[in-house]
Amino acid sequence: MQADDIDDTVKRIAGHRGVLGVIIAARDGMPIKTTMDNTSTVLYVGTAIALFERSQSLVRDVDPSNALQFMRIRTAKYELMVSVEEEYIVVAVQNTKFTE
Amino acid sequence: MQADDIDDTVKRIAGHRGVLGVIIAARDGMPIKTTMDNTSTVLYVGTAIALFERSQSLVRDVDPSNALQFMRIRTAKYELMVSVEEEYIVVAVQNTKFTE
Numbered sequence: 001m002q003a004d005d006i007d008d009t010v011k012r013i014a015g016h017r018g019v020l021g022v023i024i025a026a027r028d029g030m031p032i033k034t035t036m037d038n039t040s041t042v043l044y045v046g047t048a049i050a051l052f053e054r055s056q057s058l059v060r061d062v063d064p065s066n067a068l069q070f071m072r073i074r075t076a077k078y079e080l081m082v083s084v085e086e087e088y089i090v091v092a093v094q095n096t097k098f099t100e
Numbered sequence: 101m102q103a104d105d106i107d108d109t110v111k112r113i114a115g116h117r118g119v120l121g122v123i124i125a126a127r128d129g130m131p132i133k134t135t136m137d138n139t140s141t142v143l144y145v146g147t148a149i150a151l152f153e154r155s156q157s158l159v160r161d162v163d164p165s166n167a168l169q170f171m172r173i174r175t176a177k178y179e180l181m182v183s184v185e186e187e188y189i190v191v192a193v194q195n196t197k198f199t200e
Binding site for chain 1: 143147150151154155158159162163166167168169170171172173174175176177
């Protein structure tokens, strides 16, 4: 993803109703672009990567030829969307009042 | 959930486009109602419960007062929706060609 694409992606997702924050990070968790403060950024990226990796390993346990692409979890306090691409992880945090 | 509610829930979810199967199980994984064969039912309920429990513990690690309510994961081969209520777990398996 080029720098412009990263900005466009963040702007596009951040524009959705109820989105509290958008983070694009490298696959190791190093934030590249964020709309959140540092503490929240580190917290949500860490949670997203841990969630994704635990679920990925489980999906692969069942079928090694399968791969996890996207996760959406709703908790009592927020909704988290996690999408993993080749080199990046995209995390969006949404207010549960605005979700489907 | 009464027996009628269980049947209605299964019929309602099974009616959505691309839904491959719907399973309602007790929280320990014992299937109560399923539209799938036994092997698939056991496989998807097991995967759903393991996913949910791993993610729940992670959400609670971050914030003990929070709780996981719903999960949607998209893999290369299927999409899995997992909703946990008081005594039941509801699992829907969807063909990825029909998802958002």
